[in-house]
Amino acid sequence: MLGSTTISCALFFFLFIIFKIHHRRKCCKYPIFRDYPFLGMLPTILWNLWNIHDFITKELKKRHRGTAEFLGPWFTNMNYLITSDPINVHHMMSKCFDNYVKGSEFRDIFEAFGDGIFVADSETWKYNRSLFHSVFKQRGFELFQEKIIQNKVERSLIPLLDHVQEQESVVDLQDVFNRFTFDNICSVILGCDPNCLSIEFPDVACEKAFDQIEECIFYRHATPKTFWMFQKLLQVGQEKKMTKAYKEFDQFIYANIESKREELKRAGRDTITSALTWLFYLIATHPLVEAKILEEIKENFGAIDIGKKLGVNEVKKLVYLHGAICEAVRLYPPIPFERKQAIKDDILPSGHLVNSGTIILFSLYSMGRFEETWGKDCLDFKPERWISERGGIVYEPSYKFFSFNAGPRTCLGKDLSFIQIKMVAVAILSNYSIQVVNGHIPIPNLSIVLLMKNGLKVRIRKREN
Numbered sequence: 416m417l418g419s420t421t422i423s424c425a426l427f428f429f430l431f432i433i434f435k436i437h438h439r440r441k442c443c444k445y446p447i448f449r450d451y452p453f454l455g456m457l458p459t460i461l462w463n464l465w466n467i468h469d470f471i472t473k474e475l476k477k478r479h480r481g482t483a484e485f486l487g488p489w490f491t492n493m494n495y496l497i498t499s500d501p502i503n504v505h506h507m508m509s510k511c512f513d514n515y516v517k518g519s520e521f522r523d524i525f526e527a528f529g530d531g532i533f534v535a536d537s538e539t540w541k542y543n544r545s546l547f548h549s550v551f552k553q554r555g556f557e558l559f560q561e562k563i564i565q566n567k568v569e570r571s572l573i574p575l576l577d578h579v580q581e582q583e584s585v586v587d588l589q590d591v592f593n594r595f596t597f598d599n600i601c602s603v604i605l606g607c608d609p610n611c612l613s614i615e616f617p618d619v620a621c622e623k624a625f626d627q628i629e630e631c632i633f634y635r636h637a638t639p640k641t642f643w644m645f646q647k648l649l650q651v652g653q654e655k656k657m658t659k660a661y662k663e664f665d666q667f668i669y670a671n672i673e674s675k676r677e678e679l680k681r682a683g684r685d686t687i688t689s690a691l692t693w694l695f696y697l698i699a700t701h702p703l704v705e706a707k708i709l710e711e712i713k714e715n716f717g718a719i720d721i722g723k724k725l726g727v728n729e730v731k732k733l734v735y736l737h738g739a740i741c742e743a744v745r746l747y748p749p750i751p752f753e754r755k756q757a758i759k760d761d762i763l764p765s766g767h768l769v770n771s772g773t774i775i776l777f778s779l780y781s782m783g784r785f786e787e788t789w790g791k792d793c794l795d796f797k798p799e800r801w802i803s804e805r806g807g808i809v810y811e812p813s814y815k816f817f818s819f820n821a822g823p824r825t826c827l828g829k830d831l832s833f834i835q836i837k838m839v840a841v842a843i844l845s846n847y848s849i850q851v852v853n854g855h856i857p858i859p860n861l862s863i864v865l866l867m868k869n870g871l872k873v874r875i876r877k878r879e880n
C-alpha cells in the first residue's frame with residue numbers, strides 16, 4: 416500500500432516537473448540564459464555576478480533587438496524582461512509612460528529611500544517633481560552651487576592634491592571625489608560642511624553606511640524577494656548589513672536635519688563621484704584626449720593659474736570637455752540599470768510581449784555599448800562623437816543616450832552635473848597630470864551606482880604652466 420502511494424507521489428512529482436519545464440519554455444519565447452529546473456536562470460547570474468554588466472551586454476547583443484527574458488527560481492516572482500533597445504525605451508519611458516511605473520516592489524527594495532522622488536509614482540511623484548524642479552531650475556541655485564564648488568576646490572581640493580604630489584604618494588581619486596561630493600551635498604542640503612575632504616582623510620562612518628545600503632539594494636535585485644525578506648526577518652547576511660548601515664546613516668541625518676534626504680544624496684553625490692572617477696580614468700589612459708581638453712581650456716581662458724576659478728558661464732563654453740563627459744557616462748553610466756513595472760498588458764515595438772505586472776530591467780550599461788546604436792567604434796572613448804561640424808554639441812535623443820533617463824522622469828540634475836564635473840575637471844587638469852598606478856585595473860563594483868571596486872589609484876604631478 417505504502418509502496419503504491421510512494422510510486423504515485425513520485426510519478427505525480429515527476430509529471431509536475433515535466434509540466435513546469437514545458438510551461439516555462441512555452442511562456443518564455445526569448446530566454447536570455449539556460450533555464451534550469453527549480454533554480455531557473457539564477458545560477459548563470461550568480462556565476463557571472465563578478466562581471467555582470469559586461470556579461471549581460473554580451474548576451475543581449477546575441478538576442479533579438481537586445482531584448483530577452485529572465486526567469487528566476489520556481490515559485491518566485493523574480494521574472495524580468497531585460498532590454499537595451501532604444502525604441503523600447505522610448506515606448507516605455509515616454510509614449511506609454513503611464514503604463515510603466517516604479518511599483519510597490521520597487522519601493523520595498525528601495526525602502527531606504529523612504530517615499531521620495533526616486534521611488535514615488537503618480538500624484539506623489541508629480542508633487543515631488545514640481546518641488547525639485549522649482550529649486551533646481553532657479554538661476555540662484557546654480558550660482559549657489561557655483562560658490563560652494565569654487566570654495567571647495569580652492570580651500571580643500573587643491574591643497575589636498577598639492578599635499579599628495581609633494582609627498583609623491585599614491586591617492587585613491589575615487590575616494591577624493593567621494594569626499595568632495597559628500598561635503599558639497601551636505602553644504603547644499605544641511606548648510607554645514609563636514610570637511611571629509613582634508614589631508615587627514617578622516618573616517619566617515621555615514622558615508623560608508625550609504626555605500627553599504629546601495630550594495631544591499633543591488634543584491635536584492637539578484638535575489639528572490641522571499642529570500643531577502645527572510646534574511647531581513649532573521650537579520651543575517653546582506654540584510655543584517657543593510658539594517659546596521661541604515662541605522663548609522665539615519666543617526667547622521669537626524670543629527671543634522673529633521674526630514675530625511677537620502678534621495679538627494681544618491682542623486683548629488685554618488686552619480687557625480689562615479690562620473691568623475693570614470694572620466695579621469697579615461698582621460699588618464701587617453702593622452703590625446705587629455706591634450707585636446709588642455710588645448711580647449713587654453714584657447715578659451717589662456718594659461719590657468721592655481722587660484723583661478725572658472726564659473727558656470729565659463730565652463731559652459733567647453734564643448735570638447737562636454738563631449739568627454741558624455742563619453743564617460745555613455746560607457747560607464749553612473750546608474751547602470753533601471754527598473755519599471757507594467758500596469759497593463761502591452762506589446763513592445765521590438766515585438767516582445769509584456770504582461771501586466773512584468774518587471775522591466777533597462778541595462779543602461781549595455782545601451783551605451785551597442786554597435787547598432789553607436790556604430791562600429793561604440794567601445795572607443797571618442798569625445799569627437801559629440802561635436803558637430805560647426806563645433807557645437809551634438810544632441811542625441813535621451814532614449815538613445817539614456818544615462819540621464821528619458822521622458823517625463825528625466826534627471827533633474829543633468830545640467831547641474833555637467834557644470835559641477837567641468838568645474839572640478841578644469842581645476843584638476845589645468846594644475847596636475849594624472850597617472851593611473853601601474854597594474855591598477857578598474858573593476859566595476861556590484862551596486863546600484865557604478866563605482867570602481869578598488870577605487871582609482873593614481874599618482875599626480877604638478878603641471879609646468
Ligand code: HEM
Pocket residue numbers: 532533544547682683684686687690744748749750753754817818819820823824825826827828829831832
Ligand atoms: C552624472 C550625474 C548624474 C546622472 C548620470 C544621473 C542620472 C539619473 C538617472 C538615470 C535618473 C533616473 C533614476 C530612476 O528613475 O531610477 C535620475 C533621476 C534623478 N536625478 Fe539624476 N543623475 C545625475 C546627477 C544628478 C544630480 C547632481 C542631481 C541633483 C542634485 C540629480 C537629480 C535627480 C532627480 C531629482 C531625479 C528624479 C527624477 C524623477 O524621478 O522625476 N541627478 N538621474
